[in-house]
Amino acid sequence: MAKNLTTVGFDADDTLWHNERFFHLTQAHFADLLADYVEQEHLMAQLLEAEKRNLGHYGFGIKGFVLSMIETAIDVTGGRVPADVIAQIIAAGQEMLSHPIELLPHAQAAVEKIADSHRILLITKGDLLDQERKLAQSGLGDLFDGVEIVSHKTRPVYDEIFARHGDGPARGMMIGNSMKSDVVPMVDAGGWGVYVPHGLSWAIEHAEPPRTASRYHEITDLGAIADLVQSIG
Incomplete structure (x- = not known):
């Protein structure tokens, strides 16, 4: 049969x-990095909107997530985000890409x-x-x-x-x-x-x-x- x-x-x-828990941990670190510029709730809302906008450009995955964080950091600081904060965002993404399964x-x-x-x-x-x-x-x-x-x-x-x-x-x-x-x-x-x-x-x-x-x-x-x-x- x-x-x-x-x-x-x-x-x-x-x-x-x-997988998702590593995104949540990185988002918490991202909020700490931008704490002097914006409240966490607003930052997360802005990040989510950036991710939605960017899906057509970057697709799904960590690299698109990192680029959306960088874009959000620039937007919420009016372009004043320090270079070392950008560097730490990139480092967080690289850590996600090497995390054990x-x-x-x-x-x-x-x-x-x-x-x-x-x-x-x-x-x-x-x-x-x-x-x-x-x-x-x-x-x-x-x-x-x-x-x-x-x-x-x-x-x-x-x-x-x-x-x-x-x-x-x-x-x-x-x-x-x-x-x-x-x-x-x-x-x-x-x-x-x-x-x-x-x-x-x-x-x-x-x-x-x-x-x-x-x-x-x-x-x-x-x-x-x-x-x-x-x-x-």
């Missing part, structure tokens, strides 16, 4: 390993278990070099049948990826911590979308869950994903 589900995609950042609970076991019975993909956004570094350090790279580092996660992107690597999105599943990027567009494409909340989230990735969709699922952590995959068949 043919399987209902043949191909399973995993998001990377904050699904398989920690720490897998989330159940991540390795989940990937290994599903790899025994299904084609599995890593589908992630972000800077190419940084994502390749993190995948190499994770120790999970050899388990995936395909790796896709994309600029955006949309329905057409999932249509193309799951058609090329599998049997189309209708027989595919995407697992991730972003409702906007991992779940909603995959459900729209006709596949299964599985939401795994992380706790820390980026405001830009917020979306309402497709609760009425039969192929939408939410699990508390990756420890539950193997049973869900098995139940779908």
